[in-house]
Amino acid sequence: MLKAMPAPRSSDWTLVVPVKTLVAAKTRLSRAAGPHRAALAVAIACDTVEAALRCAAVARVVVVTGDPVAAGALASVGAHVVDDPEAGLNAALRHGALEALRLTPSGAVGALQADLPALRPAELAVVLAAASEFDQAFLPDAAEIGTTFYGVRPGVPFTPGFGGESRERHLRRGAKELCPDGVDSIRRDVDTPDDLRAALALGVGPRTLATVEQIGRESPSGGTPSPS
Numbered sequence: 001m002l003k004a005m006p007a008p009r010s011s012d013w014t015l016v017v018p019v020k021t022l023v024a025a026k027t028r029l030s031r032a033a034g035p036h037r038a039a040l041a042v043a044i045a046c047d048t049v050e051a052a053l054r055c056a057a058v059a060r061v062v063v064v065t066g067d068p069v070a071a072g073a074l075a076s077v078g079a080h081v082v083d084d085p086e087a088g089l090n091a092a093l094r095h096g097a098l099e100a101l102r103l104t105p106s107g108a109v110g111a112l113q114a115d116l117p118a119l120r121p122a123e124l125a126v127v128l129a130a131a132s133e134f135d136q137a138f139l140p141d142a143a144e145i146g147t148t149f150y151g152v153r154p155g156v157p158f159t160p161g162f163g164g165e166s167r168e169r170h171l172r173r174g175a176k177e178l179c180p181d182g183v184d185s186i187r188r189d190v191d192t193p194d195d196l197r198a199a200l201a202l203g204v205g206p207r208t209l210a211t212v213e214q215i216g217r218e219s220p221s222g223g224t225p226s227p228s
């Protein structure tokens with residue numbers, strides 16, 4: 001007699017988070033962050049990963065990075081870190097997904113952007129529960145141009161299409177666009193000073209806040225965004 005496969009539990013998500021080398025990271029925040037740009041990129045990624053790991057639906061976060069400083073910081077908040085194949089963002093994500101499936105072959109796999117410093121674990125739980133209903137799903141960013149989350153059910157090929165106008169690309173490829181209410185913290189990616197201001201208004205994690213405050217102390221009249 002055939003034995004039924006156990007249904008995947010809601011805690012079976014592994015999230016793959018890409019973090020590019022810090023010398024090239026968050027360049028659109030260069031003017032606002034000055035010499036703290038790399039520290040801000042690490043702070044934002046660490047707050048994102050730490051909050052994701054506090055979501056009960058998340059079993060593990062795999063960070064893909066070739067940067068030793070970012071790797072150390074992200075491992076210290078609980079990420080499983082793997083090296084970057086250095087073939088671009090989607091190759092990095094596919095590489096992380098292979099590691100996720102090696103560790104948990106029956107799990108669901110998602111890609112989560114590293115620049116969501118306001119992320120709330122309860123809101124991530126809503127997004128992952130919604131994504132579990134579809135083979136392939138994604139969440140558009142606040143601007144409705146990019147993507148902040150893309151995920152697949154167990155057994156479904158993981159084919160992320162991040163970069164540029166990725167909302168349109170994910171739609172074209174047949175991924176289900178998720179639109180639950182009340183998940184602003186996961187749609188609020190931070191690329192520009194305006195984005196950072198919007199994230200601060202939602203409430204960011206402690207490392208991002210401390211770094212922004214440090215920037216503000218050093219250049220109170222500079223280009224650093226304030227929460228208000």
Ligand SMILES: Nc1nc2c(ncn2[C@@H]2O[C@H](COP(=O)(O)OP(=O)(O)OP(=O)(O)O)[C@@H](O)[C@H]2O)c(=O)[nH]1
Nearest residue numbers: 018019020025026027028064065084088089092114
């Ligand atoms: N591991 C890895 N992550 C990448 C790569 N390219 C981009 N990323 C990550 O993907 C996300 C989006 O990348 P970008 O928008 O190109 O870069 P950014 O650092 O966020 O910002 P800008 O420098 O202002 O463009 C960020 O979390 C990056 O760290 C890559 O080749 N490898």
Ligand SMILES: C=C(OP(=O)(O)O)C(=O)O
Nearest residue numbers: 146147162163164166191
């Ligand atoms: C890579 C992306 O995001 P961003 O460049 O806005 O960080 C994306 O939305 O696909």
